[in-house]
Amino acid sequence: MYLTVESLEKRYGHHDPSVSDLSFSLSQGELLGILGPSGCGKTTTLRMISGLVPITSGKIFVAGREVSNLPTYRRNMGVMFQSYALFPHLTIAENIAFGLEMRKLSRAEIGRRVADALAMVQLKAVGERKPRELSGGQQQRVALARALVIEPDILLLDEPLSNLDAKLRDDMRNEIRDIQKRLQMTTVFVTHDQTEAMAICDRIVVMNRGRLEQIGTPLEIYEKPATPMVADFVGRINRLAGTWRTDGALMLGDAVVRGNASGTAGTDAVVMVRPHRITMLAADETPAAGPGRNRLAGVVRDVTFVGDTLQYKVEAAGGLVAVEKTTTSAGNRFNPGDAVSLVWRFDDTLTFPGEVAG
Ligand SMILES: Nc1ncnc2c1ncn2[C@@H]1O[C@H](COP(=O)(O)OP(=O)(O)OP(=O)(O)O)[C@@H](O)[C@H]1O
Ligand SMILES: [Mg+2]
Incomplete structure (x- = not known):
């Protein structure tokens, strides 16, 4: 297994845990969806894996090595947040190039990769603009391009398509699937949209109130739901x-x-x-x-x-x-x-x- 989380728990202050007793593993190149209703702990889980919020207890392993206490930049993960978090003072092209510059790639290589990434999210013409000059859905696509462009070992996507219209959503989810498979990026894809999860994920974790309700292939989750909650959540x-x-x-x-x-x-x-x-x-x-x-x-x-x-x-x-x-x-x-x-x-x-x- 390439990415493993073991008994993860997150408590913010003295509240009930936002995530508890959460364990699952991904093999290399696998696309795992995390699916569940609003507030069930999806973003919290992704942030713990990326290192952006400290875990309360549990362990995270990448390729057999424990990374639970490593800072984000040492985990080689590409992360796309639910709230895009683009740098407002940089142009779109500079936003996408940021991670490549951190990795000290050549000018020519950066230029080529940024152009490819912009084309992939269907935004060739906006490279010189600032984030505030783009629509919400366009900003979301820039954030997606920024996460993909560094070709990380592990890709973490939090509702990457939530602001797109139906047609673009379909296009983008196929793009994500293609590039993820081509580069064998181990990917965690958070969504509350069961159709989206079914369409592209190898396996799906269904979460409810901070806990894992079921893990399985889309077919298993749909045809053999483990609980009434899962049955309800993945279709009428x-x-x-x-x-x-x-x-x-x-x-x-x-x-x-x-x-x-x-x-x-x-x-x-x-x-x-x-x-x-x-x-x-x-x-x-x-x-x-x-x-x-x-x-x-x-x-x-x-x-x-x-x-x-x-x-x-x-x-x-x-x-x-x-x-x-x-x-x-x-x-x-x-x-x-x-x-x-x-x-x-x-x-x-x-x-x-x-x-x-x-
Ligand atoms: N910084 C924080 N401090 C306190 N509680 C928090 C914090 N962040 C999240 N929570 C709580 O933890 C729970 C899980 O939140 P989380 O953002 O992980 O949900 P989610 O599944 O991503 O929901 P959504 O689909 O709405 O994005 C919620 O009850 C939320 O209110
Ligand atoms: Mg969330």
Whole structure:
């Protein structure tokens, strides 16, 4: 493993810890995402790895060597902050060149690398301007170029794309991915956007309230979330209240469904299924549940058209179920008041012990 953090903890003053008991490792050239809601400790984690805030306890290793107490400049890390932190008195080109000059590269080499970096973030024409003469999104791209240009062993990016429009965000995240893979830079990428994390990360750490909730590939995090929080955070999902039976099935109100795990008979379960994994049929339509499938009767209460999809709310045993269908030019099949059957696979039914929180 190239970068390892072990039992990291950060307390600011006497408050509860902002990060606690956090451990994970990255192999060389890996792109690891840190994903989680606002305030969960992402920036704090990145700052501890970079050495910008001292750790309260725990250890950080790079290539087998402990760096926990080394100053930032001795960790060979390229860092991009959430609040760009460009030097206001330097031009854009000088901002990007700064780290290269510290490394004593030749004039010609610096000129070439700065030009490449500006082209990469689609800002060729602004090299002579000052940061205040750029928009927020342009400044963000300069900060990204500044972190990448030194080709560090370890790249730490804190919400590097948060101020960009959708198209530019896509372009930039692919650029980051390409350059990171080409140069084998071990990268930690902080974001609260699950689509972004899924699209480019080799693995993802999901954090919640300062702790690691799960670490895994995007597919694992999405299909096999370890907790209801993860399931909720990485895509829309229904939460229904169930109770386990002795045979491993669950009662949802008076209906019986099966999930991906079993629990202690008689105890409460949170039953979760993603809206787009549910097929909706008219109540009198025949194809029965079929092997491996749950079937639940309900009544459509609400339909919302959102372009690509139709979003239904269906009242059924266990609660209000969201169902999502891709729209077709043929239009809407179901209307409020219609009696329907909801069908989905056992495999798509995630179950967790506990009660559905209000
Ligand atoms: N300098 C500080 N002093 C005291 N508390 C702090 C300090 N910096 C951060 N915190 C607290 O630590 C917690 C984690 O903050 P952090 O900035 O790491 O969150 P984050 O996950 O990056 O959130 P966001 O997505 O909003 O950027 C928050 O509760 C925050 O208020
Ligand atoms: Mg942050």
